[in-house]
Amino acid sequence: MPQKRLSIVDIANQLNISKTTVSFILNGRAQEKRISAELVERVLKLVKEVGYKPNSLAKSLRTGKSNIIGLMVEDISNPFFSSIARLIEDRAYENGYKIIYCSTYNNTEKTKDLIGMFRDRHVDGYIIAPPEGIEDDVSDLLKDNLPVVLFDRYLPLVDTDYIIVNNLFSAYNATQHLIGQGYKNIALLTFFSNQSQMQDRAKGYKMALKENNLKPILKELTFNQNPKYLVEPITSFLRKRKDIDAIIFGTNHIGTCGLKVINNLGISIPSDLAVVSFDDSDVYELHSPPITAISQPTEEIANNVITTLLSKLNPAAENVKTHAITLHTELAIRGSSKK
Template sequence: MARKTSLKDIANKVGVSTSLVSYVLNNKDKENRVGKETADKIRKAAKELNYFPNLNARSLKTNISHTIGLIVADISNPFFSSLARTIEDEAYARNYTVIFGSSDENNDKFIKVLDFLSTRQVDGFIVASPEESRETVLGLKESNVPLVLIDRYFSDIVVNTVMVDNFKASFEATNHLLNKGHKRIGAIVYESTLLHYQDRCNGYLEAMKQAGIVDGTQFLAKVNHQSLQTEIQEAVQKLIFEDKVTAIYFSTNTIATEGLKQIKNVGKKIQEEIDVVAFDENLIFQFLDVHVPFVSQPIKKMGQEAVRILIDQIENKDQGIINVLLKATLETKEKLQKVN
């Protein structure tokens, strides 16, 4: 295992004292009259050297604060806002307060939120990690602060997790369309390093394979989170007019919202000309004239389990690693009818 970067390493790189580095990285540079140029150099060096604060050392300075740090990927996403609400309620029932932030799927912001929460002396973290955050999560885990990853995970980092079986849920969502007689089923997924998104993609491909459609990738469109609207517009047009699909699986509620809009924009009737199914619900579904089947994640159970595991670890440091895998359900009101 590589040696962790220390305050002294940063001090040597910049040419200042370790106490000066400590002031800056603990956001006390202004009160200690550290110049802006020097502070900027220290923060830049810390980032270049992959410095991660010793959160455990900070927490040892006080007793349990009964405060939990929650970091989600995007608080504007209905899934994460509902999850945050559940976690806050469950924590409150156990006499804990939650301080939360959003990384906006950005690792640099994730690090800043982590560092801020650590100054608030939180007892532990519940985290939905963003893209490109493996090293950050590894550093957090190695700091020995109580930690639960929720919704996302890393296959090579042994840590508490609360997950939904994304592969199986995606497999069943695709099967829903296959059982209605569709063969040319498109899927729109994120181009992502996050494993839970890859699990959803693989669940779709496996369902297509078992249905005898060996090369399901021919109907698979991957889109980038940063240019979502444009890429989904292009994907929907290609799937409908070039690939001649009769159904589309949207692997997130955000993708579904934009995808449904694009289906209408190209003049196709949802659930009549183009059948659809989505992963996660969105409020916009309630305003459509047709029902959109969707994978429903057990958000309340996820939040309850994450809080239970974290508080148990806070209050019992010797607790072993716990991995919880929950089952999602497909919510549909329509009867299965074979496509003519």
């Protein structure tokens, strides 16, 4: 049988003192409550001997703080989200907070369940890359004075803090780059989504084409985190549309799958097909030729996200205004898009 977890009551009974006294000592309030140094030493010695660990959930119920932040992203294995999660975790830890993070896979019901789980664990604040359909859940958190910071995309109907990049201009700029290189039949492969970031990328792409009297070639894929379910539709598209001379991948997830398909079909980059992708990664730099990519400022995104949330968690801060921050990307031009 597993050994019974010791409680403050057990510590108090063994020393024949009150549990309140033990609690004051363990919470660093011995001097404030004028508890003798000799008694403090006895309590701490016993705590060390028996390996007592406080119940964090019970402590959060008493204090109203868990010093835990819930971080919810689309896919924690995605290089973009994992790098941001690591940077947020480092900053949070420096400020006395720990991170619990999870992947939503853009699933609305799963996200709702995860928010409920975080509520049960009394997390102090939420950082979310939100899927569609969770507006009411985020609004309920805000009504309960639980700070929420959104990133990568936002919810237009919810008044909360968010940090995004200029997706519309980023896609516009990448498309203009391809047009400037002489490409005319430029396709955009993206996910079918009403999320703000995906909508803005499609708008920027179409805007650049319209300015140059070119027609859009838009292929929208059903989101799936498993690459094997994206290979077939991308393969089918490239086989049917042999007229395209350039392609923009709307995310790095689509981009890595797309490069595998291009390689399998024996398509040469850039002589047969120029390539640009959202979200830079080491894979793109190591590819031959290196892939032109829209690089998001991950460190700047992470710093703004955690700084904004920490400002809302600061008990001394009152009526901190809502932040809507838009950051700039960089188009890293490489061999895959040059004629």
